[in-house]
Structure formats: C-alpha cells, structure tokens
Amino acid sequence: MRVVPRALSVRRCALLCGSLALVASCGGGGADGTGGERPPGAPTGVTAEAGSATSVHVMWNAVAASAAEVDGYEVYRGSTKVKEVPGPQRMVDVTGLRPSTAYVFTVRARDTEGRLGPPSRAVRARTPGTTVADLAAPSPPARLRGRAAGGRAAHLAWSASTDDRGVVSYDVYQAGTKIHSVGGSRTATVVTGLRPGTRYAFTVRARDAADNLSPAGAPVLLTTTGGKEDVTGAPTAFRAGSHRSDGAYHLELAWVPPRVDGVVTEYQIHLDGRAATSLVFGARAPRDRATHSFYVGRKSGVTHRVRIRAKLPDGTWGGYSAERTVTTGGRD
Template identity: 70%
Template sequence: MWSATARAETYEVYRGPRKVKEVLGSEHMVDVTRLRPATVYVFTVRARGADGRLGPPSRGVRARTPAAAADDHRAPTRPAAARGRAAGSRAAQLSWSASTDDRYVVSYDVHQGGTKIHSVGGGRTAAVVTGLRPGTSYSFTVRARDAAGNVSPASPAVRLTTPGTDDGRAMAPTSLRATGHREDGAYYVDLSWVPPRVDGEVTEYEIHLDGRRATSLVFGGSAPRDRATYSFYVGRAAGVTHRVRVRAMLPDGTWGGFSAERTVTTGAGK
C-alpha cells in the first residue's frame, strides 16, 4: 500500500530494477505473487502522469517472505467480534478478535464490499481505514491469511455511516506546542506535536501561519511516531504575535484536519 500522488494516471511497482505490476492511479494497493519463500525483496513505486512522464521512485520497502509451509491447506479461523466506528467523516476505526491457525496468521485483509482495501500484520487486531466520503454508508469485513496463502471466511460485516460534516479532529495532529527563539538577529517559531494515529507512516505536514500556508515539511527516512518537531523562520521584528496550526498528509494521500491553533510572540519574555 502507498500514498496517492496528485494527477497520477498509473502506478508502476518494481521489484528491484524489474517492473512487476502496473495499476490505475485510483488504486493504492497491489498483491505481488510468484515470490520465493524465505527471501528478502525490495519494492518501489513510481507514478506516471497523464503526459507519460515517470516520476521518481518511492522509498524502498523491504519485505521477507516466510518459509514455505509444506502441505498446509487449512485456512485460519474466521475473525470474530468485528466492530467499528466512524472517526470523523473520512475515516473508520475497525477491530476484531484474533484468528487461530495450525501454524500462524501472517496478515489480516480488510475488505470494503468485495474489494480488499487494506492489510495489517498478523499480530494486530485493529485498523484505521481512511479516504472515506462524508455521509456515506460502508460495509467492511476482515479475513485472516496464513503463510501458505490460505484465507479464512470473512468476519461478520461491520456496517457504519460516516457523518455528513467533518471537523477533522479524528485525524488531526494533537498536543501542538509553539515557542520561539532568536538566532543571529532573527526570530524562529519552534513547534512540536503528536502525529495522528493511523496505519502506516505520516511523513508530510503542512504548517499554516496567521491563516495562510507557510511551509511544508517532509520527513525522510523514518518519520516520528511519538512526537514531531520543526523550527522555521518568521522574521526579524520583535513583539509580533503569530497564529500557527498543523495538518498531516495521511497515508492514503488525503489531508487530515488541522491541529488546535496556538499563538507565539517573537521576543516574548526577553
């Protein structure tokens, strides 16, 4: 699964240097088959625009296939006690009871209707589904998958309706703190916040200053999960009060809601 890229016509999936899949720009997940057991692979994704140009590769994702499970034809048990709730108007939080298997469960697949839209590891029994539409009814089911590719029966359906309006709070950064410091005659705003709790990494943020977009922040490598920090220049005048807030680009390529707004005054207390 990967985040959406604006105006992508298609996505190309590569295993090392070799292209193995191509999907439409509306899809953000694909299954890659015919892999060898107990082998490490590196996958990347590239977006192709309407003009035919191929974008740069994504960050490489390493995956190790499990050892071969010989003569395993028994599927995991059906996930039970499935439940869920809307988290704002564009997301849902799902949970279920763990399945059992004669060997082990490697993943859980979340389906919307008859389409798989998300997967989580076999040690997890919850997922956050984003990219939903306000005021829309959804039906989700969960299936367990073992190392041999056997898939369980579907869990009981979880039916929910997203509310018609979205204040964004469920997918917004929280605990935003704003302070300032002076360096070489200039003033800077120092921010810290807790990233929204979603499946996958949140690597991109947008910072608004005094009601307008001031800058974007993209974390390379491993993005912070517990608390993110950032500092940026705001000018050389003391005694200026600024309003600041932050929002995150969610793993499905949509923007979450804004954090609570904070104020900071340049040179305050100095």
C-alpha cells in the same frame, strides 16, 4: 576590408553558438526539460507486508495533486517493474515470490502524458517460510468493531484468528473488494479514502503462509461523519439511442462520469429494471465523456428502459443516472 584568419573565425563561431545554446537551455522550458509541466512527485507512506509465503502487499499514499494528473502507479521489486495499477488504486499484491526471502519495493507515479516521477523510498519485506501440505485455513476473525474517524476514515478492530501454522496477514474488504491488508500480528487498522456521510460495511479475512484464506467474519456497519460531497455520485448528461448493424440492434449510450475523488473504472447498466451487464474500463477509463454500445436483439419496435450507475473509487455504488427510453428501429 579586414580579413579574419580562418582558424580565428571558426573559434569565434563556436563560442557564439555555445552562448546561443546556453541561452536557449536557460529559457522558458518546463521543469522536466520538455516544455511541459513537472512530472508527479514521489509517493509517500509506502509500506510492504508479507501476505503469505509467496506474496507481499504494498500500499502507498496518493501523490498530492499537481499540474500533471496522476494516471497510474508502477510498483518495482528491486529494479524490476512487477505491477501497474490505475490512479485511484493505491495498493497491490505482488505474487509469485519465494518463501523465506527478503524483497525491496519502490513505487513511482505516472501522469497522463506518460511521464514517470521519482521512486518512493525503498521498503523491505520478508516472506515467511512455508510447510508442506498446509491445507487448513485460519479461523474467521471474530468480534469486528468499527467507528468512523471523521468523514474520510474508519477505525476497525477484531479478535485474532487461529491457525495451525500461524496467521500471516489480515485482509479488509468493503463491498466484496479487498481494500486494505495488515500483518498477522495486528488486529486493528485505519481505513482511509472514504466519503463523508456514507454508510459502509466492512469484513475481515485471515490468511496463512500457504495462502489459505479464512471465511469472512461478521460484517461491521458504520457511517462516516459529515454531509455527502456528492449526493448521489450518479453519471450525468446520460443519453441513449439505438442503431442496427448486421441485422441486430444495439443501444448506444453516452454519459459524463461522476465527479469524485479518483477515476471511475466500473459501471453497471440496468435494462428494463434489471442489471443487464457490467462495464469495466480499467486503467484508461474516460474522465470527461464515456460511451458504450451493447446488443439488445434483432426485433424492431421493441421499447427499452435503460439507466447506468458507477462503482465509485471507495468501493460503493453511486446513484443511478436519469432513465432513458429507447425503441429499436424508431426515432430515439
């Protein structure tokens, strides 16, 4: 029998193990080294505009669809994370800043597995100075005009507001929700992310360096072109029952969220023909099946009619689900 010197044996073993490790590292693992799919890409189209002397409005484009679904975005001021927003949201106001200061912002996408994509390109914004005791808000923007720019966008224009210290930014609202912002030197913008064949009402408000916000100007109504991709945007497979707990009855609701471009985070529940309550899920909104329970009283044998509708990612309300009838303490 041939005897291999111990030192040579150890050396050969190390070389063999290194080769095996190299083969394993070159195997069929995922692009992110975890065996899974790649993390999201870097957001594009990132912009930053001063909203006041103490705030900056950051916007970006949605990360293109990939094998990993985007669950949210993280906004950084320098190397510090300052905001987290859910996937459907692509804008945020960073507040609590200092006047007359330059800031650098980046945005990163996060997927449903919690993996972060690379940062976007860095964008810069400088907050304006402020003056003491500025309590006067700008005048409302006048002569708001709008037209559809295809099925998914709208072009808006307005006359400049006046302010004793100067207008720093304009905020665009749809259905009472701020959806866009531009610098104070601009009096026109394009709003994107809309639905084809849908009627919208937009308003604009002006903001000065002291964060005084003007009243809204007159709204403009317009309808995007094309047919609706989802006729109603209503929740489907809606079910309702009741259960008794601690001497009181609760309605148990379940439904499938509407299939829309984005994630639905807010619902409105109608009970017996009237709006009863709002339900806000936030960043972890369910995508495939949603449930909710709410109190309806202590009496048995009371019959209720219930239905639900969703606030869609573009700020409009979708259609109502089918209405269900539930009797407390009965067979539903």
